[in-house]
Every structure is written in structure tokens, then in C-alpha cells.
Amino acid sequence: MIIVKIGGNILDNPERLQAFLLDFAQMPGPKVLVHGGGKIASALGQKLGITPKMVEGRRITDAETLDLVTMVYGGLVNKNVVAKLQALGCNAIGLTGADANIIPAQKRPVREIDYGFAGDVAGPESINADALEFMLEAGLTPVFAPLTHDTKGSMLNTNADTIASVLATALAHKYKVQLVYSFEKKGVLQDAADDASVIPYITAGKYKLLxxxxxxxxxxxxxxDNAFAALQQGVAQVLICEGEALPSINTRQYSGTTLSLN
Structure with a gap:
């Protein structure tokens, strides 16, 4: 099975999103989609008078921002993606980590920085894999927003890359899981200024050196780090590529980065 995480560069572009979802819908077998939506949340927040608070690229999720991201991620973005997949013949179901208790998490402890209502997932053992497997075996395609819950009634804003990784590792005991991180570059680059300098293959040892x-x-x-953690916990393969590469991932035409332990 395949788990694909898409970022804002696709979500923010209607033409790219439609093309990506068509490719995703046509992929055979069980599949899961995980999406972000930070740019959309920031833009809508500005209209509502909510200025995004960022530290080192991470969003500070105060109570007001939590309401915003719950509405945008779990509502606007998630349901639009689900509706588009339904139109393409893919029977998608939109989810957050609170639904069916699939992804419980803990509010991030306050250390040097208080990230507010940010959620940290304990690990794959905390995932309600049975509920997820039930949906997959029923022919449904789960579409996850980057939201979890603290089991005490509060939603939590959680990194989409992390959600994709823990879902992949939780399902690795039953499926041969391929985890795909789709983002704005063609892969991991040797030179950040050169989009053509894709590193085709990275082992754990090479990653340490890089x-x-x-x-x-x-x-x-x-x-x-998330990708190699997933490999260490049983995920068969992790790929990092641009959204347009999705149809080619199991062919010789694949041009992104493949990660493996050795």
C-alpha cells in the first residue's frame, strides 16, 4: 500500500492539485493521503485578523489559532480534497486523528518555546491501526488533515510529515508500505540552488554524512529524520519527490530520491 503526504505547494495551486489527485485516484490498491495546509490557514487567518506566529518555521498554536487550523485543515482543505477525489471515482473519507481515535497525541511540553496546542504523537504503537485497516479493507481511502487530539477533548495541531510517518509504521505490520513525501522540489538536492541536482539514493550512512x-x-x-525512523520501524520504502512524479514512482522513469537503510 502507499501513503502519500502532500504539501502546500500542491494544495495552493488548483491546477496542480487536480492533476495530482487524478494521479493519486488512479493508483491501484489501498492508499492513504495526508495533507498540510499552513499557507491557506495563514492567508485565511490574516483575513480574520489572526496573525500567524512562527518560531523557526513552526507555528505557535494558541487557542485562537487552534480554532483556525481546525476549521481550515479539518474542514475547508480536507473536505475539498475529499470532494475532488469522489469526483475522480476514489471513495475517500476525510479524517483527523480524533476520528475513531486513530491518532491520539500529547500536547507538546513547554521548554524553551511554548508551542501551545501542538501535538506530539507517542509512536506507531499509539495508533488505532485496527480502525484504519477496517476502512482500507472496506475500500475507503482515508484523507488525513494534520490534526490529532489529546483524548481529553482538545484538538492538537500536528506536523503532517510526522502523521504520515507514524501511520506508515503502524500499518507496516500488515502491509508492504511505500511512504511518499511529495513537496516543492524534485527530491533531496545536492545543491539547494540547483533543482536538477537530485540525489537519487540515500542510505542511513550517507544521510549521516550529508x-x-x-x-x-x-x-x-x-x-x-521522520523518513529514516519509518524505515527503521518496518516501512518498506520512502520516496521524496515532486507531486508530478507520482505516476512514475515504480518505474525506471522515477526521478526523485529513494531512501533506504542500506
Missing amino acids: KETGVVNAGMVPKL
């Missing part, structure tokens, strides 16, 4: 030499840095580090 971090040490600064080739991989900033926002790409947590993405790859």
Missing part, C-alpha cells in the same frame, strides 16, 4: 557536511540542513532534516 548532515555532517551541511548538504542536508534546515527543514529537510526533520523530514528525513
